[in-house]
Amino acid sequence: MVPGFTLVLWEVLARTGVLPANWLPAPTVIAATIGDLAATGELWGHLGATLARVTAGFLLGAAVATVLGILTGASPGLRALLDPLLQALRNIPSMAWIPLFLLWLGIQEASKVTLIAVGAFFPVYLNLLQGILHINPRLVEVGRVYGYRRLGLVRHVLLPATLPAYLVGLRSGLGLAWMFVVAAEIMGASRGLGYVMVDGQTSSRADLILASLILFAVLGKVTESLLVLSGRPFQHGSST
Amino acid sequence: MTTQAEVGSVSAIRLRQLSKTYEGHGRTEDLVALRDVNLDVAPGEVLAVVGASGCGKSTLLRIIAGLERGHIGTAEVGGTPVTGPSPDRGVVFQEHRLLPWLTVEQNVAFAVPHLAPRERRETVAEHVSLVGLRGFERCYPAQLSGGMAQRVAIARALAPRPGVLLLDEPFGALDAFTRMQMQEEVLRIWEAERTTLVLVTHDIDEALFLGDRVVVMTSRPGTVRRIFPVELRRPRDRTSWEFAALRKAIHQEFFQSRAREPEFQI
Ligand SMILES: Nc1ncnc2c1ncn2[C@@H]1O[C@H](COP(=O)(O)OP(=O)(O)OP(=O)(O)O)[C@@H](O)[C@H]1O
Numbered sequence: 001m002v003p004g005f006t007l008v009l010w011e012v013l014a015r016t017g018v019l020p021a022n023w024l025p026a027p028t029v030i031a032a033t034i035g036d037l038a039a040t041g042e043l044w045g046h047l048g049a050t051l052a053r054v055t056a057g058f059l060l061g062a063a064v065a066t067v068l069g070i071l072t073g074a075s076p077g078l079r080a081l082l083d084p085l086l087q088a089l090r091n092i093p094s095m096a097w098i099p100l101f102l103l104w105l106g107i108q109e110a111s112k113v114t115l116i117a118v119g120a121f122f123p124v125y126l127n128l129l130q131g132i133l134h135i136n137p138r139l140v141e142v143g144r145v146y147g148y149r150r151l152g153l154v155r156h157v158l159l160p161a162t163l164p165a166y167l168v169g170l171r172s173g174l175g176l177a178w179m180f181v182v183a184a185e186i187m188g189a190s191r192g193l194g195y196v197m198v199d200g201q202t203s204s205r206a207d208l209i210l211a212s213l214i215l216f217a218v219l220g221k222v223t224e225s226l227l228v229l230s231g232r233p234f235q236h237g238s239s240t
Numbered sequence: 241m242t243t244q245a246e247v248g249s250v251s252a253i254r255l256r257q258l259s260k261t262y263e264g265h266g267r268t269e270d271l272v273a274l275r276d277v278n279l280d281v282a283p284g285e286v287l288a289v290v291g292a293s294g295c296g297k298s299t300l301l302r303i304i305a306g307l308e309r310g311h312i313g314t315a316e317v318g319g320t321p322v323t324g325p326s327p328d329r330g331v332v333f334q335e336h337r338l339l340p341w342l343t344v345e346q347n348v349a350f351a352v353p354h355l356a357p358r359e360r361r362e363t364v365a366e367h368v369s370l371v372g373l374r375g376f377e378r379c380y381p382a383q384l385s386g387g388m389a390q391r392v393a394i395a396r397a398l399a400p401r402p403g404v405l406l407l408d409e410p411f412g413a414l415d416a417f418t419r420m421q422m423q424e425e426v427l428r429i430w431e432a433e434r435t436t437l438v439l440v441t442h443d444i445d446e447a448l449f450l451g452d453r454v455v456v457m458t459s460r461p462g463t464v465r466r467i468f469p470v471e472l473r474r475p476r477d478r479t480s481w482e483f484a485a486l487r488k489a490i491h492q493e494f495f496q497s498r499a500r501e502p503e504f505q506i
């Protein structure tokens with residue numbers, strides 16, 4: 001109701017010229033811009049490029065985080081070795097990696113995907129490690145009483161006990177992947193929603209910038225919902 | 241009714257010179273949780289263990305369950321030494337310890353992973369109804385009351401048909417009314433299954449209501465102070481004169497032991 005009202009108000013203010021059209025174009029104008037992009041087919045190329053980067057970066061970051069999280073969670077020795085290093089790396093603001101990645105990996109896809117992977121890595125790693133460390137030893141004891149050992153214990157107790165924290169990590173990792181794709185595409189790209197934004201800025205077209213903003217929001221929401229949905233079968237009852 | 245481990249009969253549980261010390265690792269002093277505990281529990285007997293907090297009741301139960309290591313002396317169940325946990329020794333802990341991601345029936349099925357699917361389903365259904373929870377099979381632990389969750393824990397412990405059921409203050413967290421209901425329930429199950437029961441409690445009435453014998457323990461170090469046979473016919477009347485007399489005797493045992501332990505005086 002309220003958002004609807006805001007939209008109508010915005011439309012009216014923009015149409016009557018109260019809001020300068022080159023600063024804040026009317027919602028219908030932005031919708032038309034998206035429509036035009038779709039009609040020329042340009043839109044799908046940009047969407048595809050951005051989605052591909054987010055997917056690749058997120059999967060890479062989450063995969064490495066999962067492996068390292070399991071290793072440091074399962075072995076106190078590896079934890080003492082690796083965790084302080086990873087915690088120290090976490091203190092580096094992730095955008096500060098950009099020059100280094102550009103130098104190492106060039107301006108093409110590799111540096112972008114790596115940056116996104118770094119963004120997705122930390123929440124997944126931290127949540128997974130915490131999840132493993134906070135497994136209730138009393139539930140593990142229950143598993144042992146009923147004859148579960150090694151793999152059986154992992155599969156039926158340790159894994160499900162860790163899953164909620166892991167899913168939280170994946171979710172915020174995905175959120176960060178979206179944040180970082182914007183940065184990666186703004187720093188230099190010839191395709192993608194971030195490129196459309198830069199294009200809008202250089203050509204002074206606020207409608208283009210706003211259109212990509214909205215598309216970012218929609219895509220972020222859709223992928224998050226997909227992730228939550230795919231995690232749903234594993235999450236039950238309470239959070240305890 | 242069995243009231244004593246008869247001479248010559250095989251004990252379900254046999255403890256000899258059982259001692260357990262928790263090492264302080266320099267930070268605190270070593271703590272002798274149990275010293276020289278000797279106990280025999282006859283097959284099908286209900287043994288109640290009472291004692292003040294910290295006297296080693298849980299430690300005793302955990303040793304029988306195979307969850308504790310590093311003790312001295314012998315603990316045998318069914319004639320074989322305990323080396324680790326086994327589904328033949330069901331445990332019900334003070335907290336229900338249900339797996340929160342499993343439903344009621346999945347939690348019970350968790351205890352019998354090796355049964356064939358059909359047999360497994362039947363066992364689960366049988367034990368869910370044994371504890372009166374038909375209709376709640378698909379509920380998650382978070383959706384159950386404390387008493388219901390504890391009943392699921394009992395069903396889970398009984399599902400592998402253990403020879404011995406170890407109960408560690410299973411109703412401690414429940415209100416007096418629910419607790420009495422649960423005691424009746426345990427008695428009903430025991431009459432149906434004739435499992436050997438060891439019940440740790442700090443409720444003397446509970447011990448007297450359920451136990452064939454009541455073991456009174458004292459603390460620091462945890463030792464068996466005295467064993468009271470309870471030769472009252474079941475179902476027992478908590479308001480009867482004999483019940484009251486036994487309760488009084490056990491109370492006195494506690495007060496005497498306190499008077500002799502200066503560290504407890506104010
Ligand atoms: N893992 C442990 N490490 C060190 N000390 C322990 C450990 N577990 C128990 N203790 C100590 O051993 C003693 C006996 O503990 P135990 O849990 O067996 O007592 P309890 O009789 O079950 O008490 P309560 O009625 O409060 O449950 C206590 O003094 C306790 O502090």
Ligand SMILES: [Mg+2]
Pocket residue numbers: 297298299408
């Ligand atoms: Mg205890």
